Amino acid sequence: xxxxxxxxxxxxxxxxxxxxxxLTILGVIIGTASIVVMVSIGIGMNxxxxxxxxxxxxxxxxxxxxxxxxxxxxxxxxxxxxxxxKNNGNVVLxxxxxxxxxxxxxxxAATPVVNDYFQIICGKYVSDVSFIGIDxxxxxxxxxxxxxxxGLTGEDKNAIVVGQTVLTSFYNPKLxxxxxxxxxxxxxxxxxxxxxxxxxYSYGTKNADKSxxxxxxxxxxxxxxxxxxxYSVIMPIKQLESIQKEKQKHESAGGSTTKxxxxxxxxAMVRVEDIEKVQSIQQQIKDMGYNASSLxxxxxxxxxxxxMLRTMLGAIGAISLIVAAIGxxxxxxxxxxxxxxxxxxxxxxxxxxxxxxxxxxxxxAIIGFMGGIFGMLLSFGASKAxxxxxxxxxxxxxxxxxxxxxxxxxxxxTLVGVASGYLPAKRAMxxxxxxxxxxx
Amino acid sequence: MAKDIIRxxxxxxVFRMGNERIFAVNNIDLNxxxxxxxxxxxxxxxxxxxLLNLLAGLEKPTKGEIIIANKHVERMNEEQLAxxxxxxIGFVFQSYNLLSTLTxxxxxxxxxxxxxxxxxxxIERAKKMLDAVGLKxxxxxxxxxxxxxxxxxxxxxxxxxNNPRVVFADEPTGNLDTKTTYEMMDLIxxxxxxxxxxxxxxxxxxxxxxxADRIIHLSDGAIEKIEINQRPT
Numbered sequence: 001x002x003x004x005x006x007x008x009x010x011x012x013x014x015x016x017x018x019x020x021x022x023l024t025i026l027g028v029i030i031g032t033a034s035i036v037v038m039v040s041i042g043i044g045m046n047x048x049x050x051x052x053x054x055x056x057x058x059x060x061x062x063x064x065x066x067x068x069x070x071x072x073x074x075x076x077x078x079x080x081x082x083x084x085x086k087n088n089g090n091v092v093l094x095x096x097x098x099x100x101x102x103x104x105x106x107x108x109a110a111t112p113v114v115n116d117y118f119q120i121i122c123g124k125y126v127s128d129v130s131f132i133g134i135d136x137x138x139x140x141x142x143x144x145x146x147x148x149x150x151g152l153t154g155e156d157k158n159a160i161v162v163g164q165t166v167l168t169s170f171y172n173p174k175l176x177x178x179x180x181x182x183x184x185x186x187x188x189x190x191x192x193x194x195x196x197x198x199x200x201y202s203y204g205t206k207n208a209d210k211s212x213x214x215x216x217x218x219x220x221x222x223x224x225x226x227x228x229x230x231y232s233v234i235m236p237i238k239q240l241e242s243i244q245k246e247k248q249k250h251e252s253a254g255g256s257t258t259k260x261x262x263x264x265x266x267x268a269m270v271r272v273e274d275i276e277k278v279q280s281i282q283q284q285i286k287d288m289g290y291n292a293s294s295l296x297x298x299x300x301x302x303x304x305x306x307x308m309l310r311t312m313l314g315a316i317g318a319i320s321l322i323v324a325a326i327g328x329x330x331x332x333x334x335x336x337x338x339x340x341x342x343x344x345x346x347x348x349x350x351x352x353x354x355x356x357x358x359x360x361x362x363x364x365a366i367i368g369f370m371g372g373i374f375g376m377l378l379s380f381g382a383s384k385a386x387x388x389x390x391x392x393x394x395x396x397x398x399x400x401x402x403x404x405x406x407x408x409x410x411x412x413x414t415l416v417g418v419a420s421g422y423l424p425a426k427r428a429m430x431x432x433x434x435x436x437x438x439x440x
Numbered sequence: 441m442a443k444d445i446i447r448x449x450x451x452x453x454v455f456r457m458g459n460e461r462i463f464a465v466n467n468i469d470l471n472x473x474x475x476x477x478x479x480x481x482x483x484x485x486x487x488x489x490x491l492l493n494l495l496a497g498l499e500k501p502t503k504g505e506i507i508i509a510n511k512h513v514e515r516m517n518e519e520q521l522a523x524x525x526x527x528x529i530g531f532v533f534q535s536y537n538l539l540s541t542l543t544x545x546x547x548x549x550x551x552x553x554x555x556x557x558x559x560x561x562x563i564e565r566a567k568k569m570l571d572a573v574g575l576k577x578x579x580x581x582x583x584x585x586x587x588x589x590x591x592x593x594x595x596x597x598x599x600x601x602n603n604p605r606v607v608f609a610d611e612p613t614g615n616l617d618t619k620t621t622y623e624m625m626d627l628i629x630x631x632x633x634x635x636x637x638x639x640x641x642x643x644x645x646x647x648x649x650x651x652a653d654r655i656i657h658l659s660d661g662a663i664e665k666i667e668i669n670q671r672p673t
Contacts, residue, residue, distance in 0.1 A: 350551045
């Protein structure tokens with residue numbers, strides 16, 4: 001029998017017993033939908049975690065620290081500490097190292113990072129802010145979101161980009177802390193007011209050091225979001241270093257000497273092209289002897305916990321599909337009892353055993369396939385409903401169904417159909433033609 | 441005399457009923473010639489149906505040989521039997537045994553579907569067969585929309601469509617009235633004669649046996665007598 005004939009005959013046989021076929025398919029629909037929805041909730045959880053974590057910063061950026069960096073900050077534990085102790089002393093984070101990061105396949109950009117604290121002056125108000133110096137050419141690759149204006153470019157010198165929280169952190173230095181605390185943060189027009197920065201932390205107060213001249217800077221943009229960068233100001237690294245040098249000169253004139261070895265950095269940032277490669281590139285950097293960490297570390301551990309939940313949810317869904325599978329088997333066995341005679345006749349007029357087996361398998365597969373199709377539709381609706389109620393409580397989607405899940409569920413439902421039809425088909429095949437045609 | 445298409449040698453079929461052994465078919469030797477219309481006549485329990493089942497390969501003989509078209513039917517496995525039936529055997533049942541989900545046309549071409557005959561060809565052949573049994577205008581009716589006689593016509597068309605060398609008819613008129621019975625017997629024997637096909641009819645009805653060239657009287661699993669029907673040709 002050709003496949004076309006098989007299908008057409010199978011469809012007729014199913015159609016003849018519409019109600020029973022429908023009820024059996026309904027079982028598969030519910031089974032498929034419950035698996036899809038359960039798994040989709042697991043996937044949705046992962047996605048909302050990813051979203052949450054990415055609100056803290058770019059997931060594609062790896063923070064790299066010099067192995068025995070002055071800050072002594074080791075954010076990631078375990079493997080990083082062991083690999084850094086191996087190469088202690090020899091590994092430095094310098095321009096050459098940055099270049100070697102850039103050469104790792106999959107890395108889009110790498111920049112040294114210098115941190116310092118300055119005062120930013122806007123009109124008559126000031127604020128104490130963390131400044132981050134980066135290679136301005138890498139700005140676009142580091143995943144900063146611009147709220148207004150633009151980001152840094154290679155030509156920028158005295159340009160800065162200001163984080164969102166910084167905008168509301170200004171205060172009048174002439175007031176004492178109690179008055180500052182009780183007054184609302186002043187409105188500043190960061191793009192139009194005169195903006196300066198200084199390493200005189202007493203600027204504007206009675207203790208101000210008149211020998212330190214504020215440096216005029218231009219605000220080219222503001223950062224969106226409330227992630228870790230919201231509290232910072234980003235500027236070209238060259239500019240930041242020259243201010244640092246000036247500050248050192250000033251301080252050493254005042255007696256204290258904390259001269260930093262030039263050319264070596266404490267920190268660098270590496271932007272990875274593909275989020276999937278973050279972990280492996282991070283490992284490569286660790287193997288080079290640096291300490292490295294990224295937000296994807298946190299995400300990984302969060303995903304680890306959802307994995308178990310997802311398995312559990314999937315298992316709950318699977319139970320209903322197993323019940324549906326038993327339903328298919330039951331329907332097919334019933335059908336064999338009813339069609340014993342028909343099977344016998346087909347054998348007598350020349351149907352081979354294979355034909356008989358295939359006919360029953362096809363019928364079971366169609367039940368599974370139809371169940372899969374409508375199960376897909378149902379799960380689409382159910383997922384929408386779940387999200388509707390979830391959105392009422394929080395802004396996160398609870399259920400997310402990727403295309404592969406739809407296709408996989410359809411294939412799986414069909415497969416379940418075939419598997420449940422196997423036993424009945426075997427049985428039909430083994431029916432003796434003689435007893436079959438004798439059955440009245 | 442035409443050559444024998446069916447040769448039966450020392451065939452026995454024994455059933456066990458508790459401790460008793462029943463010889464349903466007891467040591468039968470029989471040759472049937474190509475193109476012959478042969479009737480197995482006997483009362484119920486005479487072994488005629490069992491013999492038919494053995495010939496069609498639906499049952500295996502306890503002993504003996506059954507050779508149809510030079511092939512040992514009793515040695516074939518299920519798969520070989522299916523192929524053998526596709527190519528050589530047609531079957532007409534007492535209760536028609538049409539598939540209720542299929543139309544008359546589809547029922548007729550069912551053997552060709554199993555044989556994987558291309559759609560265009562099998563529709564062509566099925567149309568011709570339906571025409572031959574006089575059911576042209578009923579082609580798209582389901583079995584439950586047809587009378588018993590019409591259903592049996594469909595069943596006859598189905599039996600002959602694959603040009604079998606042997607057609608078995610098991611009480612083909614058992615469920616029909618007298619008038620239809622004659623129509624049906626004329627039809628089935630006419631078709632067999634036209635193409636020189638061998639027809640084996642199993643019946644308990646003496647009148648039907650009159651249609652045959654040779655009547656094999658069976659009793660208690662053995663051949664009681666063989667009667668040759670003289671007819672003007």
